[in-house]
Amino acid sequence: MTAPAAAAETPAELIARLAAAGRTAQRLLAGLDSASKAAALRAAAAALRGAEPAVLAANARDMTAGAAAGLSGAMLDRLKLDPPRVEAIAEALDQIAALPDPVGQIIDSSTAPSGLALSRVRVPIGVIGIVYESRPNVTADAAALCLASGNAVLLRGGSEAVHSNRAIHAALSAGLVSAGIPAEVVQLVPTQDRAVVGAMLAAAGQIDLIVPRGGKSLVARVQADARVPVLAHLDGICHTFIHAAADPAKAAAIALNAKLRRTGVCGSMETLLLDAQFPASPAVLAGLLEAGCELRGDARARALDPRIIPASANDWDTEYLDAVLSVAVVDGLDDALAHIARHSSAHTDVIVSEDAATYERFLAEVDSAIVMANASSQFADGGEFGLGAEIGIATGRLHARGPVALEGLTTYKWLVRGSGQIRP
Amino acid sequence: MTAPAAAAETPAELIARLAAAGRTAQRLLAGLDSASKAAALRAAAAALRGAEPAVLAANARDMTAGAAAGLSGAMLDRLKLDPPRVEAIAEALDQIAALPDPVGQIIDSSTAPSGLALSRVRVPIGVIGIVYESRPNVTADAAALCLASGNAVLLRGGSEAVHSNRAIHAALSAGLVSAGIPAEVVQLVPTQDRAVVGAMLAAAGQIDLIVPRGGKSLVARVQADARVPVLAHLDGICHTFIHAAADPAKAAAIALNAKLRRTGVCGSMETLLLDAQFPASPAVLAGLLEAGCELRGDARARALDPRIIPASANDWDTEYLDAVLSVAVVDGLDDALAHIARHSSAHTDVIVSEDAATYERFLAEVDSAIVMANASSQFADGGEFGLGAEIGIATGRLHARGPVALEGLTTYKWLVRGSGQIRP
Numbered sequence: 149m150t151a152p153a154a155a156a157e158t159p160a161e162l163i164a165r166l167a168a169a170g171r172t173a174q175r176l177l178a179g180l181d182s183a184s185k186a187a188a189l190r191a192a193a194a195a196l197r198g199a200e201p202a203v204l205a206a207n208a209r210d211m212t213a214g215a216a217a218g219l220s221g222a223m224l225d226r227l228k229l230d231p232p233r234v235e236a237i238a239e240a241l242d243q244i245a246a247l248p249d250p251v252g253q254i255i256d257s258s259t260a261p262s263g264l265a266l267s268r269v270r271v272p273i274g275v276i277g278i279v280y281e282s283r284p285n286v287t288a289d290a291a292a293l294c295l296a297s298g299n300a301v302l303l304r305g306g307s308e309a310v311h312s313n314r315a316i317h318a319a320l321s322a323g324l325v326s327a328g329i330p331a332e333v334v335q336l337v338p339t340q341d342r343a344v345v346g347a348m349l350a351a352a353g354q355i356d357l358i359v360p361r362g363g364k365s366l367v368a369r370v371q372a373d374a375r376v377p378v379l380a381h382l383d384g385i386c387h388t389f390i391h392a393a394a395d396p397a398k399a400a401a402i403a404l405n406a407k408l409r410r411t412g413v414c415g416s417m418e419t420l421l422l423d424a425q426f427p428a429s430p431a432v433l434a435g436l437l438e439a440g441c442e443l444r445g446d447a448r449a450r451a452l453d454p455r456i457i458p459a460s461a462n463d464w465d466t467e468y469l470d471a472v473l474s475v476a477v478v479d480g481l482d483d484a485l486a487h488i489a490r491h492s493s494a495h496t497d498v499i500v501s502e503d504a505a506t507y508e509r510f511l512a513e514v515d516s517a518i519v520m521a522n523a524s525s526q527f528a529d530g531g532e533f534g535l536g537a538e539i540g541i542a543t544g545r546l547h548a549r550g551p552v553a554l555e556g557l558t559t560y561k562w563l564v565r566g567s568g569q570i571r572p
Numbered sequence: 573m574t575a576p577a578a579a580a581e582t583p584a585e586l587i588a589r590l591a592a593a594g595r596t597a598q599r600l601l602a603g604l605d606s607a608s609k610a611a612a613l614r615a616a617a618a619a620l621r622g623a624e625p626a627v628l629a630a631n632a633r634d635m636t637a638g639a640a641a642g643l644s645g646a647m648l649d650r651l652k653l654d655p656p657r658v659e660a661i662a663e664a665l666d667q668i669a670a671l672p673d674p675v676g677q678i679i680d681s682s683t684a685p686s687g688l689a690l691s692r693v694r695v696p697i698g699v700i701g702i703v704y705e706s707r708p709n710v711t712a713d714a715a716a717l718c719l720a721s722g723n724a725v726l727l728r729g730g731s732e733a734v735h736s737n738r739a740i741h742a743a744l745s746a747g748l749v750s751a752g753i754p755a756e757v758v759q760l761v762p763t764q765d766r767a768v769v770g771a772m773l774a775a776a777g778q779i780d781l782i783v784p785r786g787g788k789s790l791v792a793r794v795q796a797d798a799r800v801p802v803l804a805h806l807d808g809i810c811h812t813f814i815h816a817a818a819d820p821a822k823a824a825a826i827a828l829n830a831k832l833r834r835t836g837v838c839g840s841m842e843t844l845l846l847d848a849q850f851p852a853s854p855a856v857l858a859g860l861l862e863a864g865c866e867l868r869g870d871a872r873a874r875a876l877d878p879r880i881i882p883a884s885a886n887d888w889d890t891e892y893l894d895a896v897l898s899v900a901v902v903d904g905l906d907d908a909l910a911h912i913a914r915h916s917s918a919h920t921d922v923i924v925s926e927d928a929a930t931y932e933r934f935l936a937e938v939d940s941a942i943v944m945a946n947a948s949s950q951f952a953d954g955g956e957f958g959l960g961a962e963i964g965i966a967t968g969r970l971h972a973r974g975p976v977a978l979e980g981l982t983t984y985k986w987l988v989r990g991s992g993q994i995r996p
Contacts, residue, residue, distance in 0.1 A: 178939070179937065260951075260956060260957065261958075262951065266957055273970065274969055377970050398992035402994055405995060507989075513602075515599075515985070517986060519985060519988070520688075520988040521988070522990040522993070523688055523988055523989075523990030523992070523994075524995050527688060527993065534682055545697050545698055546970065547970040550985070559969050560973060561941055562943070562957070562974040563943055563944075564944040564947055564951065565931075565946070566945060566947030568822035568947070569951065570825050570826055570828075570829035570830075570947075570950075
C-alpha cells in the first residue's frame with residue numbers, strides 16, 4: 149500500500165474548503181441591499197441567455213451519454229434542454245430577482261421594561277447545500293433562491309447532467325461576478341465522486357442546511373445520513389376526504405384534478421376517502437375510472453364499483469405518482485381523521501364539504517404541512533401560494549413547513565438597542 | 573449465552589412506547605383551548621403546593637445520597653429544595669399559565685389569484701424530549717412550557733435528582749389529571765439507565781425535538797449524537813466591544829455588569845474588546861480588576877494595566893463562567909467584527925458606542941442570535957425579553973434563535989380554504 153499523494157484532497161477537505169469560501173463570500177452578500185442582489189440575478193439571467201449555445205452544446209454531450217447509458221425516456225426528458233427551456237430558466241432568474249427580499253424584514257419589535265428596544269430581524273441562514281439529480285434547471289433555480297435570500301450555496305448535481313450543470317454554473321458565475329458578487333456565493337462541487345455527497349451531509353457547522361431535490365431514494369439517503377439539518381419531504385401521500393355534505397360536482401372535479409392533472413407531482417392525491425353517507429360516490433369513482441385511473445379499494449369501496457380492484461395493506465402507505473389511486477369508505481369525519489393520522493405523510497390533505505363546522509374541524513385537527521378545504525391538492529405549490537417560487541416542500545416539523553421559498557431560507561436574530569442599561 | 577427474558581423492554585422500545593403514548597395524548601392536548609390548558613397548569617401548581625411535604629422528603633433522600641456520593645457544594649445547592657423553592661416552582665407554573673397561547677395564532681394570511689384563502693397558523697411541534705441534570709425545577713418548568721405550547725414531553729432528569737423529580741412529576745401529573753388532561757402529556761422516563769438517553773437522541777420520527785438543559789458536556793453529547801433536532805447552545809462566549817465613541821461611564825458600568833453580575837450564566841461576557849482609540853480603557857480595566865476579576869490580555873491590553881496577565885491562544889475561545897475575562901485591544905469596528913466572527917459562539921455580542929452609524933453597522937453585521945448596543949449582555953434572557961419564561965437559549969441557525977419560550981415550541985401549518993377550485 150502506498151500513501152495517497154500529498155496533493156490529494158479528501159471529500160471532507162474539499163467540502164470544508166468550499167464551505168469556508170462560501171461562508172466568507174456569504175458575509176459580503178449578507179451586507180448587500182436588495183437592489184444589488186436583484187441586479188446580480190438579472191445579470192446572471194442575461195449571462196445565461198448569452199451562453200445558450202454553450203449550454204445547449206454541453207447538454208447535447210449529456211444527452212448523448214445518457215442515451216448511451218440507457219437512461220429512460222422520462223429521465224432523458226428531465227435532462228434535455230432546448231432554447232425555450234434555457235429561456236425559461238433565465239426567466240425564472242428574472243422572476244426571483246423581482247421577489248420581495250426577506251433579509252432585514254422586522255418580524256416583531258417591542259420595548260422591554262428595562263427600556264431596551266428589542267426586535268427580531270430576518271437574516272440569511274448561511275451556507276446551504278443542494279443535492280439534486282438530473283434536472284439541470286435546479287442549478288439555476290436553487291442558486292437564485294439562495295442568493296436572493298442572502299445565502300451562499302454549494303450545488304452538487306447528478307452525474308448525468310454534469311456538463312449541462314457546469315455550463316449553466318459558468319454562465320451564472322460570470323453574470324454574478326460582472327455584477328460585483330463574489331463567485332464563491334454559488335459554487336458547483338467540482339467532482340462527481342459520490343463520497344462528496346456523504347461529506348456534505350456530514351458537514352455540520354460548515355453547511356447550515358441541506359436541501360435534496362430529486363427522487364425518493366435520494367431524499368431517503370439524505371434524511372438517513374445527514375448530520376446537517378435537512379429541509380425536504382420524503383413522500384407526498386396526499387388524502388382527499390369527501391364528506392357526506394360535499395357538493396357532488398365539486399367533489400368529482402376535485403378528485404379528478406387532484407389525481408390526474410399531473411400524476412407525478414408530490415401534491416397529487418394518492419388516497420381517496422369516501423364518507424359512507426356521501427350519496428354521489430359512484431359518480432366520483434366512475435369519473436376517475438373513465439379517465440383511465442386504476443382504483444384499488446377496500447371491500448366497501450369495491451362494493452360501489454366492480455371495476456375497483458382489491459387494495460393491499462401497503463396501498464394505504466404508497467405514493468403511486470401514477471394514474472393509480474387507493475380508495476376507502478370511512479364512517480364520517482372521525483374515521484377519516486384516524487385514517488389520515490395513521491397514513492398521511494403530512495404533506496397535503498384535503499376535505500371536500502359544504503359544512504363549515506366539519507371542514508373547520510378537519511383544518512384544525514389534521515396535522516399536515518398543508519390542510520385544504522374544497523380545493524385540489526395539486527395547488528400545493530409555492531407559486532400557487534404566492535411565494536413566487538419554491539426551493540421545495542417540507543414535511544418536517546421544524547423551521548419551515550409546506551412550500552418553502554425565500555423566507556424559509558432565512559432565520560432571524562434579536563437586535564437589542566439600549567442606552568447604557570445594566571441588569572439589576 | 574442466553575436470550576434476554578421476553579419481558580425485558582429495550583431502551584429503544586421503552587422510548588418508542590412512551591413517545592407513542594405522548595403522541596396520542598398530544599393530539600388531545602392540541603385540540604384544547606387556551607383556558608383549559610391554563611386551568612390545567614394552575615391545577616398542577618396547586619397539586620405541587622399540596623405535595624410540598626412529599627417533595628421535600630424525596631429531595632432529602634437525594635440530598636443525603638448526593639452528599640454521600642461527594643457532590644460539590646454547588647451541585648448540592650442546585651439539587652436542594654426548601655419551602656421557598658417549591659413555592660417558586662409552583663409560582664412559575666402559574667406564571668406560565670398566564671402567558672398568551674401561541675397555538676392557533678395566525679402568522680399571516682392572503683388570498684391567492686385562484687381565490688384560495690391561505691393562512692399560516694401556529695401549531696404545537698408534537699413530542700419534545702428534555703434531557704437535564706440536577707435541577708429538579710426543570711421537571712416542572714419544562715413540562716409547563718411544553719404543555720402551554722400544546723406539546724407532549726418526555727422528561728429525563730439526572731440520577732442525582734431522581735426522587736425529587738419523581739415526587740414533582742407525581743404532583744404535576746395528579747394536578748393535570750384532575751383538570752382532565754391525560755397523564756401521558758407529561759411523562760418522566762421511569763429508569764435512570766443511561767442507554768435511555770441514547771434511545772431518546774436516536775428517536776427520529778418519534779420525538780420531534782430534544783432540548784438539553786445542563787452543562788456543556790451534556791449539551792455536547794446531545795449535539796454530537798442526536799438524530800432528532802436539538803434546540804440548545806453549547807457555549808456562551810459573549811463579547812463586548814467598547815468603541816472609540818463609547819460613553820466612558822456607560823462602558824465601565826456595562827463591562828462590570830456584563831462580567832460580574834453573575835459569572836455563571838451563559839450571557840455573561842467572556843471577552844472584552846477595547847478600541848485602541850477609546851480613551852478610557854484604563855478606567856474600565858481598573859474597575860474590573862478592583863471588583864476582583866482576573867484579566868487575561870493580549871500585549872496591547874497588558875500595556876494598559878500591569879495587573880493583566882498574558883492570555884493564551886485558547887483564552888479567546890474559552891467560556892470561563894467565572895470571574896475571569898479575556899481582553900484584547902482592536903483597531904476599530906472592522907477589527908472587532910473580525911475577532912467576533914472568528915471567536916463568538918453566536919450567543920450574545922455587544923457594542924458600546926454613542927455613534928449610531930457604528931452601532932447600527934455592528935447590529936447588522938454581527939451574526940449572533942442576540943446582538944446588543946449599549947446594554948449588558950446579561951440581559952440575554954427570555955424573561956428580560958418579555959417572553960415570560962424560557963426553555964433555553966438557542967445558538968443554532970434554524971427554527972428559533974436566542975431565548976426560546978412558547979412560540980419557539982410551536983411550528984406552523986398552512987390552511988387553505990377554497991370553494992371548489994381545481995388547478996388548471
